[in-house]
Amino acid sequence: MSRENKTMYxxxxxxxxxxxxxxEIKRSIENxxxxxxxxxxxxxxxxxxxxxxxxxxxxxxxxxxGKPDRKLYSITEKGRVEFxxxxxxxxxxIPIHKDExxxxxxxxxxxxxxxxxxxxxxxxxxxxxxxxxxxxxxEYLVTRRKKDPNFDYWMLTLSHGQLIVKATIQWCEExxxxxxxK
Amino acid sequence: MSRENKTMYxxxxxxxxxxxxxxEIKRSIENxxxxxxxxxxxxxxxxxxxxxxxxxxxxxxxxxxGKPDRKLYSITEKGRVEFxxxxxxxxxxIPIHKDExxxxxxxxxxxxxxxxxxxxxxxxxxxxxxxxxxxxxxEYLVTRRKKDPNFDYWMLTLSHGQLIVKATIQWCEExxxxxxxK
DNA sequence: TACTACATGTAAACGGTTACATGATTGC
DNA sequence: GCAATCATGTAACCGTTTACATGTAGTA
Numbered sequence: 001m002s003r004e005n006k007t008m009y010x011x012x013x014x015x016x017x018x019x020x021x022x023x024e025i026k027r028s029i030e031n032x033x034x035x036x037x038x039x040x041x042x043x044x045x046x047x048x049x050x051x052x053x054x055x056x057x058x059x060x061x062x063x064x065x066g067k068p069d070r071k072l073y074s075i076t077e078k079g080r081v082e083f084x085x086x087x088x089x090x091x092x093x094i095p096i097h098k099d100e101x102x103x104x105x106x107x108x109x110x111x112x113x114x115x116x117x118x119x120x121x122x123x124x125x126x127x128x129x130x131x132x133x134x135x136x137x138x139e140y141l142v143t144r145r146k147k148d149p150n151f152d153y154w155m156l157t158l159s160h161g162q163l164i165v166k167a168t169i170q171w172c173e174e175x176x177x178x179x180x181x182k
Numbered sequence: 183m184s185r186e187n188k189t190m191y192x193x194x195x196x197x198x199x200x201x202x203x204x205x206e207i208k209r210s211i212e213n214x215x216x217x218x219x220x221x222x223x224x225x226x227x228x229x230x231x232x233x234x235x236x237x238x239x240x241x242x243x244x245x246x247x248g249k250p251d252r253k254l255y256s257i258t259e260k261g262r263v264e265f266x267x268x269x270x271x272x273x274x275x276i277p278i279h280k281d282e283x284x285x286x287x288x289x290x291x292x293x294x295x296x297x298x299x300x301x302x303x304x305x306x307x308x309x310x311x312x313x314x315x316x317x318x319x320x321e322y323l324v325t326r327r328k329k330d331p332n333f334d335y336w337m338l339t340l341s342h343g344q345l346i347v348k349a350t351i352q353w354c355e356e357x358x359x360x361x362x363x364k
Numbered sequence: 365t366a367c368t369a370c371a372t373g374t375a376a377a378c379g380g381t382t383a384c385a386t387g388a389t390t391g392c
Numbered sequence: 393g394c395a396a397t398c399a400t401g402t403a404a405c406c407g408t409t410t411a412c413a414t415g416t417a418g419t420a
Contacts (some may be wrong), residue, residue, distance in 0.1 A: 167349035
């Protein structure tokens with residue numbers, strides 16, 4: 001079973017809006033899909049090269065004084081077809097995400113009840129911080145990006161994050177309760 | 183920042199209960215933490231070797247006619263200390279799990295509303311199947327393992343899975359609703 | 365006859381992060 | 393003077409999966 005490279009589709013998806021440089025792609029990911037998707041330069045630049053090799057994108061090199069060349073990547077028709085085909089394809093299997101907290105809780109019998117509660121409390125704190133940043137993003141989208149044709153889809157990914165994080169916080173509270181009764 | 187090898191701690195945690203072979207470890211993972219943690223033989227066997235190198239475990243080789251040697255690994259005192267120290271350490275940062283469905287939904291404007299709904303419907307189906315297997319596991323634990331000292335902690339990891347999957351199904355339903363109104 | 369369970373392991377490749385290297389400009 | 397932003401990229405390494413190799417015993 002060959003593994004498909006999702007980084008490629010992430011970049012193609014961004015290039016569907018407009019041509020971008022590697023640097024701009026990184027920034028773009030940082031303030032849009034960051035809460036469920038990340039890419040490093042170590043992935044972005046080689047993938048951009050691959051996109052050109054496969055004729056899914058073309059480069060325009062702009063010379064700039066004293067700076068490295070600015071390489072602007074544009075998606076080709078072939079790239080658009082490839083991207084749309086990927087988009088339509090259903091997700092084959094739900095992925096199992098490795099969860100370090102659960103691994104520690106699974107082995108919880110090796111610690112005291114108090115130590116386990118402490119672990120969960122600290123995790124819950126981090127989840128509440130995360131919920132705050134998601135809520136800030138929502139406010140930004142609603143006040144500044146409501147007219148964008150993508151707005152509804154962006155909001156769907158956000159509400160997913162909010163629901164999951166809230167469920168996790170709820171689990172933390174319930175679990176602490178249960179452990180206190182031991 | 184050096185990356186810690188969680189596979190090592192996964193194996194040490196299992197060896198805390200009793201000595202095991204690589205094969206038994208694989209099986210053990212398959213019917214306990216499978217819903218949030220997986221390890222392949224390509225990870226297990228080399229890690230077992232490493233555990234012995236670091237003196238966190240010792241091997242006992244049992245010769246068996248016509249079969250490969252059975253290598254039984256036991257945790258050492260040094261290994262127990264290492265494991266407990268890891269268990270106590272708080273989770274530093276919540277990991278961002280890459281989510282292919284959300285990536286596709288984020289780019290949803292490139293498809294029709296119906297195509298996006300179809301994508302979510304199919305995902306929801308898979309989530310409902312997953313919930314069924316989690317519920318079966320719960321039934322098994324409650325009817326067959328209630329006396330085990332680890333029972334409460336095992337149930338916590340299970341209820342986490344159930345809550346998250348239910349939240350995801352809820353998100354699917356709400357999202358389909360929202361898309362139908364477009 | 366074929367599949368499953370038992371039991372070991374390796375090699376290649378993939379996917380991803382981190383650290384490094386370079387250097388101009390702008391603003392505090 | 394220092395940090396941030398713009399802008400390119402590579403190399404080393406880590407973590408993980410997949411496919412391969414080997415072979416017996418029991419069962420459907």
